[in-house]
Amino acid sequence: MSEALFSIENLRVAYPQRSGEELVWAVDDVSFSLQPGERMGLVGESGCGKSTIGRAVMRLLPLNSRIEGGVNFQGQSVLDLTPLQLRKFRGEAIALIFQDPMTRLNPLMTIGNHCIETLQAHSPELSKQEAKSKAIATLAKVKIPETRWNQYPHEFSGGMRQRVAIALALLINPKLIVADEPTTSLDVTVSAQILQELTRLCAEENMGLLLISHDLAMVAEYCDRLGVMYKGKMVENGTAKSIFGHPQHEYTRSLLKAALHIQSVEDNGELVIANGEKKQSPIPNSQPPILRITELKQHYTIEPNFIERLFKAKEQTIKAVDGINLELYPGEILGLVGESGCGKSTLSRTILQLIRPTAGKVEFLGQDLTSLSPQEIRSSRRQIQMVFQDPHACLNPAMTVGQSIADPLFIHNLANTTQAKEQVLWMLEKVGLTPPEDYYQRYPSDLSGGQQQRVAIARALITHPKLLICDEPVSMLDASVQTQVLDLMLELKAEFELTYLFITHDLWLARFLCDRIAVMNGGKIVELGQTKEIFTNPQHPYTKTLLAAAPLLARA
Secondary structure, eight states, rough: OOOEEEEEEEEEEEEEOTTOOOOSSSSEEEEEEOTTTOEEEEOOOOOOOHHHHHHTTTTSOOOOOOOEEEEEEETTGGGGOOHHHHHHHOOOOEEEEEEEEGGGSSSTHHHHHHHHHHHHOOOOTSSSHHHHHHHHHHHHHHTTGGGGTOOOGSSOOOOOOHHHHHHHHHOOOEEEEEETTTTSSHHHHHHHHHHHHHHHHHHHHEEEEEEEOHHHHHHHHSSSSEEEETTTEEEEEEEEHHHHHSSHHHHHHHHHHHHHHOOOOOOTTTOOTTTTBOOOOOOOSSOOOOOOEEEEEEEEEEEEHHHHHHOOOOOOOEEEEEEEEEEEEETOOEEEEETTSHHHHHHHHHHTSSSSSSEEEETTTEEEEGGSSSSHHHHHHHEEEOSOOHHHHHTTTOEEEEEHHHHHHHHHTTTOHHHHHHHEEEEEHTTTOOHHHHHHHHGGGOOOHHHHHHHHHHHHTTTTOEEEEEEEETTTSSSHHHHHHHHHHHHHHHHHEEEEEEEEHHHHHHHHHSEEEEETTTTEEEEEEEEHHHHHOOOOOOHHHHHSSOOOOOOO
């Protein structure tokens, strides 16, 4: 066998401790190797040590972290590299794709300048024009057109920003890519395109891929080999086929069970939830809709810059939401699916009047929200709440869990301090954070991703809203935690008589949870129908493309 491209030997990592704290190994005695051109997946629940391994590979751990064991690239110790060697090593030897692109892109730099800066740092021999040509070709591989070269990160959707991050990693032609949840914020079609591109490059360039993910179906489809992490240890390591077909460790079996649970369908096509009961039938349309959207439009104008004006370039109009008509009925779960940048999140923010529409109406409980004053809109939000994709970014790190959940009560003058604490403790119990007194005093940084999302759900429910807009609420969670949060949402829906608008790029999630599905593409809804009909008899070509791209776990 040829020399390993990359190997980890008996690696142990502990993060810096406060004085008096007991030493905790985030990664505990992990060993594996990767051959040139090989694709390996690392899976496991949040906090199991997957991302710590990725950061150890790149020497990106915090100062004073305790590291034991070896990390070797082509026979050379990564832990012994000098700062100058390390700068060359990062990008040219190994490139890292992070999960959250917004925190990795400079908000003051255009996308084009990000690319030029990266190429100038690693390939100074290229002229500016050569660098631009290479960058444009690389951006095209991840479906970013040249017309967006002069735009800034905030002008891109989350999925589009992730495509930029992947393009930046590919620019220098590294020998190994460490991809840490690279497609979490992407829809199935773009996710499939990017992973197909990555795996094609691996084959053509003999490039290794270490894919860190909680998406078992994706890992099964794109990786040759699989390592399962649990509490800092690698509990299983082998070919993807053998591990999925015959899992040996109890944790691996529980992960597979959780993932298959979300994709579970009975022979008659009806969905089941964790306790084995059938999901309720879709809500009959005899009731008036709780939410009615009529010819809603949200258009943005991009004005030409100074140089473009000299050449008499015209302003561009982006039709993020383009003539949407939609009705949502009390007690139903309506899924909104589509690729990143199709207008899903823009639609949700327009419904909440966080951004005012270009045209059209949003009627909630018979009242047109587009005609309300800012004060009236603020008052209406007591009845419409939102659960966002990234709970960590939505919770104030300086506020305790108790303060974060109580905040909406004070904003809407619904309780005094004593009443608020009682209600918060009760709500913490409802979302499964027990004992509530313990979680009440904690900060977001003390919680796992799944626990943070439960806090975000509790915060949204504390005002007892009638409508909950959920924008990718579980996309950053691993399969087992996803299942727990989704089952919790179903339980809370029944108890609080909630209506959900559930925005997701995960079709299996939509099928698991939703009564009806609206498929969105290019700012328009191209198909709308009962969930079973959408999956068994899709009408629109785009819907068929989405379904064909969705990875499905094969049952053993």
